[in-house]
Amino acid sequence: MAPVTTWDLLIKNVRVVRPQGHAVHGADIAIRGGKFAKIAGDLSAKSAKRVYDGKGGLAFPGVVDAHTHAGIYSPLKEDAVSESKAAAQGGVTSMLNYFRTGQYYLNKRGPYRKFFPEVLEISKGRYHVDYAYHLAPMDRTHISEIPTLVDKHGVSSFKIFMFYGSHGLHGRSDAQRDFLMIGPDDRYDYAHFEFVMRGVQKARERLPAKASQISLSLHCETAEIMTAYTKMVESADKLKGLAAYHAARPPHSEGLAVFIAAYLANETALPNVNLLHLSSRKALSAALQMQAVFPHIDFRREVTIGHLVLDVNSKAGPLAKVNPPIRPREDVEYLWEQLLAGNVHWVVSDHACCRHETKVAKKAFGNIWLAKSGFGGTEYLLPALVSEGSKRGLSYNRMAALTSYNPARRFGLNSKGDIAEGLDADLAIVDPSETWTIRAKDSQSTQGYTPFEGIELSARVKATFLRGELVCENGNVTGKPLGRYLHRPTN
């Protein structure tokens, strides 16, 4: 005899958004053991232990925020809790966190075989959503560890910060060796980047079953151009705020870095390359040019929600300082044009909680040069994309691909990214017609301000489910941290 209850949870009255296709379908979603068990019209409530009324909202696959920085400016043990709560508020169910040795983060050096278990130990039981780490090989030892990091630790994606060798995180710097905490025999330069690429490719060859989901991400900006332009813009002292920072890190610095990255990827036969947070027309068009030159390289092009929403005239001023910088409106419009044309693969937050007291120098408020780089925004990623994307004719299906399916597949999260039987029951239920205004005080993030303050959105996340558990409803994060480490590629 069949048991009376078949499902742990039945979500009724939602419109299901799949990343493929061109429409949304009214359906019920049945969940069992943390997985989607059945998606069909009119499933019987009698078969479920619990029933949740979706109130006609859109059910998006849980957001995979593929670019976050928990632990950069505050201890990881604090950020993991508060910033993953903010993520849950925004319908994010997987955070992919960029991490490295050196200053900030854990403020220490050493091989990843020692460093990374400590990161995992701190993370355990603290995240409210599932999480994984991308790691940046900073020296030769780290390069030699790449195959082990993939195989033993489930880290299948790596990062290069192209400008860190001779330009600081927040501005000009002559102390990059101290910042990176690399030894006297190590250099963080183009040769190092080449050997990182060779190291990642070697791991792909050694682990053929995982190779398609092992990739390298690059922050594309060139130190030399930025150092020279920063000096010029600072001493001319004509431009202020975000316009000055944009001029000090000009778009051609990004474009040039994209060319160098692509050339080296071809030289090292590395086919999986992610070009992170392309912020300008020159950067994104350079990425498209390189795709045409090297068609055998599988480039993925990322943009952030900050670069899609803010421009240099944003009221936020120095609070919106970030690398690459917030750009003029014409660049923002170009990013949208290419996103609508299908030339952008995913949208992320680049969430880096940088509290007010850390962000801007007390005695120099408004001084862009003294402000720190980065800000949070994972909680606004999906609602802002739905709001702004709807105005511009982006389909819900493509929004689901851009925020969930595409990054999930690239980064080896094979149980995430779609609302389909057998996958993890991660969901963001969105009301696409609720108008509301962003206020930092409503966020669970400890940042305390947001460069998005005062922006009116027309879509809101009403509920977030992580593997079938309701983790956030109407902005309230409930329950213990249930987030699990995602050992990638997952099954």
Ligand SMILES: [Zn+2]
């Ligand atoms: Zn970042």
